[in-house]
Amino acid sequence: MSKQIIMKKVILKILIIIIALIVIFPLCVLLSTALKSDREIASGFVSLTPEKLLWENIPKAMGMGDWPRYFFNSALITVITVVCSLLINSSAGFAFARLPFKGKNVLFYCAMIGMMLPMQIIMLPVFLQIKEFPLLGGNNILGQGGIGLINNYWGIILPLIAHPFGVFMSRQYYMNFPKELDEAAKLDGCSALSIYVRVYLPLSKSLFATLGLLKTVDTWNQYTWPLLVTNTKEMQTVQLALNAFKGENTVQWNYLMAATIVIILPVLVLFIFLQKYFVQGIVSTGMKD
Secondary structure, three states: OHHHHHHHHHHHHHHHHHHHHHHHHHHHHHHHHHOOOHHHHHOOOOOOOOOOOOOOHHHHHHOOOOHHHHHHHHHHHHHHHHHHHHHHHHHHHHHHHHOOOOOHHHHHHHHHHHHHOOHHHHHHHHHHHHHOOOOOOOOOOOOOOOOOOOOOHHHHHHHHHOOHHHHHHHHHHHOOOOHHHHHHHHHOOOOHHHHHHHHHHHHOHHHHHHHHHHHHHHHHOOOHHHHHHOOOHHHOOHHHHHHHHEOOOOEOHHHHHHHHHHHHHHHHHHHHHHHHHHHHHHHHOOOOO
16 A cells, blocks of 8 residues: 555656646746847757857847836736726625625626636727727717727726636635624624625735736736727837837747746746745635535
8 A cells, every 4th residue: 555655646746747847848948049149049950058148138128119118007007907806806706705685696697607708709899898988088978089098008907807707716715704703793883894894805815815916917918908909109018019029021039038038027926925825815715605
């Protein structure tokens, strides 16, 4: 029996190592390409070890365009989206998990249908709503005559704030709390809003770390929606700015990969700091009827 257990552990570790190598390999190719010269890339010879490590490719890539502005745009959009999303999703999850009201389950299942719809399906109607937003961007009260929230920060942010997955995860997290917690708060004279603010929010560190990290990655990496609703370089995000390295016939692969490395660093650092809470949040949001 002990030999079988040891064998299972060895096989499991081998599988983990193989999976880790599969995940790390694209990152190695990314770094290797970023440090190569144009001549070496054009030669067509594939190698993970550049002939010469050209670390200057990274500052050169950052010098091609107004990258401080691009990072500011992405950071502003991400921070506002994540903060608003956490508040809206957690409050909705709290209501579905802890508050009794008629039609709760039906409403929750209707909201979950949104998880089955990719953004590409609803992108056109959402774009029309943003363009016809009343009293903004030159529009009248009927949403006509102007551009609404097109080429505006809020035009990018608003459609990204709410998502059914955040509501679902918050509901699952709050359903694990004991009922006695609510009863004790009610005996102290707390309303439903007070219970949410004073009791549940302070206990939501793992939930917020998990949702915040997932939402940060999703918002930071958004490409299609910002591309659709922006039309000036001043409003470009870091993902859109990568197009500067793509020409009609050529692609500056070394500078493109160098800029990509810089772009993924903020998310990587954030994950390192929130890894413990992220794992706790995933574990504590298990399925529960």
